[in-house]
Amino acid sequence: xxxxxQTPKFRILKIGQSMTLQCAQDMNHNYMYWYRxxxxxxxxxxxxxxxxxxxxxxxxxxxxxxxxxxxxxxxxRLELAAPSQTxxxxxxxxxxxxxxxxxxxxxxxxxxx
Amino acid sequence: xxxxxxxxGPVTLSEEAFLTINCTYTATGYPSLFWxxxxxxxxLQLLLKATKADxxxxxxxxxxxYRKETTSFHLEKGSVQVSDSAVYFCAxxxxxxxxxxxxxxxxxxxxxx
Numbered sequence: 185x186x187x188x189x190q191t192p193k194f195r196i197l198k199i200g201q202s203m204t205l206q207c208a209q210d211m212n213h214n215y216m217y218w219y220r221x222x223x224x225x226x227x228x229x230x231x232x233x234x235x236x237x238x239x240x241x242x243x244x245x246x247x248x249x250x251x252x253x254x255x256x257x258x259x260x261r262l263e264l265a266a267p268s269q270t271x272x273x274x275x276x277x278x279x280x281x282x283x284x285x286x287x288x289x290x291x292x293x294x295x296x297x
Numbered sequence: 298x299x300x301x302x303x304x305x306g307p308v309t310l311s312e313e314a315f316l317t318i319n320c321t322y323t324a325t326g327y328p329s330l331f332w333x334x335x336x337x338x339x340x341l342q343l344l345l346k347a348t349k350a351d352x353x354x355x356x357x358x359x360x361x362x363y364r365k366e367t368t369s370f371h372l373e374k375g376s377v378q379v380s381d382s383a384v385y386f387c388a389x390x391x392x393x394x395x396x397x398x399x400x401x402x403x404x405x406x407x408x409x410x
Contacts, residue, residue, distance in 0.1 A: 188340070226386070226402040227341075274340055283329040283348050283390055286398060288340030 186210050190275050190289035197265045197296050205260040205292050207275030213287070214280045216258040217242075218250065220271040221291070227274065233258055234280070265296045299324045303387045303401035310377055310408050318372040318404045320361075320387035328389040330354075330363050330370040335384045335403070344372075344385070377408045 191206045209216065214235045219227040229242030233252040247269060249261045258277075262269060272293050276286040303320045310316060322330065329348045333341040345354030350365035359374045370387060387401040 224402060227400045229397075276340075283346075285331060285333075285343040285346060286341075288342070290338070290340045 188275055188277055188287050188289035190273075190292050192292060193290065194293045195295070197262075197294065199265060199267065199296060201265050202261065202263050203265070205262070205273055205275075205294075207258045207260065207289060208256050209258075209275075209277040209287070210256065211277060211287065212255060213277035214255065215278045216252065217276045217278075217286065218248070218258070218260045219274045219276065220244065220269075221274060222271050230260065230273075262294075267296045270294060270296045299328070299389060299391045299397075299399040301387050301389055301399050301401035303385075303404055306384075306403075306405040308404060308406050310406070312379055312408055312410050313376045314408075316372070316374040316377045316381075316406070318385055318387075318406070320370045320372065320401060322368050322370065322387075322389050322399075324368075324389055324391050324399075326391065328391045330361070331388040331390065331398075332359070332361055332370070332372050333386040333388060333400075335386065337383075341386060377406070379408045379410055382406055382408045 188209045217232045218230040228244045231250040233239045272291045274291045275289045278284045278286045300323045331346045332344040334344045335341045345356040347354040347363035353362045361372045384403045384405045386403045
């Protein structure tokens with residue numbers, strides 16, 4: 185059972201470069217999320233989607249963009265990478281019924297130098 | 298808005314010791330409460346949940362009871378093992394239409410033989 189798959193696992197970028205973090209889920213979940221995890225800060229929501237074609241901003245969306253063309257995929261794009269975006273990024277998905285838990289990928293560790 | 302406060306770590310225990318990790322919350326309405334666990338290099342996994350007052354969630358020897366009167370959801374285990382070493386996150390799912398989840402900052406548990 186694949187669940188939520190994130191690629192790549194690690195990446196180093198130079199300041200000003202761009203990249204896309206990939207996320208795919210095979211559970212037919214309508215809801216998908218992107219979080220960043222900084223040391224001692226818990227998880228902060230970047231963007232979320234309630235279905236194909238529908239996305240919205242979370243707590244910390246600046247510097248990021250997302251798209252949701254299919255139910256399965258929810259890529260996160262970083263434009264003009266900055267050192268403040270050094271973090272571990274997690275993608276998650278859930279069913280739309282209320283009170284369902286979120287299912288997480290293993291994360292992408294990103295360093296901006 | 299919603300918030301979750303959990304005890305700071307790290308918590309270091311000897312094998313077979315009793316574990317308590319405190320978690321309190323602030324939320325409007327009637328949130329669902331969760332404990333997630335994160336093992337090194339992995340994403341968060343649901344450990345247990347409770348959806349209404351006085352519910353007890355349990356899994357793998359861990360328990361937590363939803364206490365509305367004290368707005369708490371403390372995690373307990375009677376006898377910890379080295380394999381329980383991980384970071385534990387308390388979280389709540391409020392009344393947000395997109396299954397908004399608010400996470401605590403995490404508590405690192407280290408169990409020594």
